[in-house]
Amino acid sequence: MVKVLIVYASDHGSVEKMANAVAEGVKKVADCEAEIRKAENVKMDDLVSCDALVLGTPVHMGSIDWRVKKFIDTVCSGAWMQDKIVGKVGAVFASGAGYGGGGGGCELTMLALLNNIAELGLIIVPLPKGTPGYQAAGLQWGPYGRAHADDLSPKGLSDDQLVSSKHHGTHIARAAKALKGSTIFG
Numbered sequence: 001m002v003k004v005l006i007v008y009a010s011d012h013g014s015v016e017k018m019a020n021a022v023a024e025g026v027k028k029v030a031d032c033e034a035e036i037r038k039a040e041n042v043k044m045d046d047l048v049s050c051d052a053l054v055l056g057t058p059v060h061m062g063s064i065d066w067r068v069k070k071f072i073d074t075v076c077s078g079a080w081m082q083d084k085i086v087g088k089v090g091a092v093f094a095s096g097a098g099y100g101g102g103g104g105g106c107e108l109t110m111l112a113l114l115n116n117i118a119e120l121g122l123i124i125v126p127l128p129k130g131t132p133g134y135q136a137a138g139l140q141w142g143p144y145g146r147a148h149a150d151d152l153s154p155k156g157l158s159d160d161q162l163v164s165s166k167h168h169g170t171h172i173a174r175a176a177k178a179l180k181g182s183t184i185f186g
């Protein structure tokens with residue numbers, strides 16, 4: 001079985017919805033399973049035993065949620081020190097308010113996560129612009145859910161904003177399945 005580990009933080013449910021949608025997409029690929037875990041509950045063994053690591057975060061002050069960053073700095077850093085998860089698959093997604101055309105820091109947030117994914121030696125799966133749902137909730141870095149209304153009040157994510165997350169999960173699972181057991185490094 002190919003295992004996709006989805007690690008996230010969420011206060012108001014938008015990132016959690018996206019995590020569930022990614023998992024749904026993973027399960028569409030034969031022999032692939034998804035495990036969804038809150039960032040504070042993930043241990044090194046979980047990283048070592050997965051075939052793909054997907055990080056999801058709300059945009060907080062233009063950057064990564066502190067719980068996801070703590071997971072990266074405490075658990076992932078141990079794997080980084082020993083090159084323990086090099087060559088697995090990595091991907092990201094995020095939800096933000098969507099203030100203004102610049103996206104309130106969402107691109108920077110996803111790029112910061114992808115920087116960490118690259119540090120770990122993971123093979124990055126992006127979100128191609130032709131992915132269904134991309135226009136409603138997509139950036140080339142990964143799915144981006146805009147959870148607030150124009151007056152900045154939180155409204156959550158609509159179903160059309162979850163389509164790209166679902167397809168992201170399928171892309172990730174396909175890549176992880178193709179690479180499982182390969183020895184492209186070392």
Ligand SMILES: Cc1cc2nc3c(=O)[nH]c(=O)nc-3n(C[C@H](O)[C@H](O)[C@H](O)COP(=O)(O)O)c2cc1C
Nearest residue numbers: 010011012013014015058059061062096097104147
């Ligand atoms: C402390 C805090 C800081 C935030 N900072 C930003 C921000 O800089 N840019 C942005 O677009 N949204 C920002 N937001 C909005 C959240 O990113 C948005 O509501 C997101 O969908 C929350 O995800 P969740 O429902 O999974 O908790 C912030 C929210 C909180 C609570």
